[in-house]
Amino acid sequence: MQLEIPVFKLRQGNSPLVVSMPHVGTYIPSWLQFRLTKAGLSIADTDWHLEQLYHFLDDLDATVIIATHSRYVIDLNRPADDVSLYPGQNTTGLCPVDAFNQALLYLPNQAPSADEIQKRIAHYWQPYHQALSAELNRVKALHGKALLWDAHSIESVVPRFFEGTLPHLNLGTADHASCDRRLAEGVYEVAQQSDFESVMNGRFKGGFITRHYGQPRHDIHAVQLEIATRAYMQAADVTKVDEGLAEKLRPTLRAMMQAMLDWA
Secondary structure: OOOOOOOEEEEOOOOOEEEEEOOOOOEOOHHHHOOEOHHHHHOOOOOOOHHHHOOOHHHHOOEEEEEOEOOOOOOOOOOOOOOOOOOOOOOOOOOOOEOOOOOEOEOOOOOOOHHHHHHHHHHHHHHHHHHHHHHHHHHHHHHOOEEEEEEEEEOOOOOOOOOOOOOOEEEEOOOOOOOOHHHHHHHHHHHHOOOOOEEEOOOOOOOHHHHHHOEHHHOEEEEEEEEEHHHOOEOOEOOOOOHHHHHHHHHHHHHHHHHHHHHO
């Protein structure tokens, strides 16, 4: 299992804000491509174009860590032991074998073995999390606290996971376990005052990254935001951002992040 490109891209900032984008990667290594179905090669469950959507992060002096590989290689927002984050509910795993629409990702007899999954953890999962942990510790040393924003997006309608249409902005704080309640309420208030539908700790309460790194008692505060793609893309075209929609959304995203920084 040879590493063909770096596992992540990193831009270091000097504010307390660290932004993680674990599902934006689109790269499928050559050793895996021939084993995937058409659905697997389509990488349909990518968090599309978040780098472009959040193009203002340098203005906030944020640290940004961006995954390069598809979540179909390994899901960086799942625990390494693959214990379900939503017991009793339908989810995809650490090395998913089916897509959100339940299409099979692997050709017959090509799914990863337990040994291969361990190698993927070592090659892809661990380096990302080592870097994320190091950056949180770095900014905490600078400011006395670190703020983690875990950035995600998802199709607006995914019957496998939820009924109906997802709100535009879905905040998760692990039921307020991952950050100070006043911080969460400040961020949520910005969302509620916007033109976008919002919810906090609904279907999406935060994945592994939010739950693992969000440790308010140790001055690390984490929030996940899952954006319904209809807020910034046309459903029929995942190849690009609808800039008209994105320009309406960006001020709200920036104000939510600024609320975190103001709290800090």
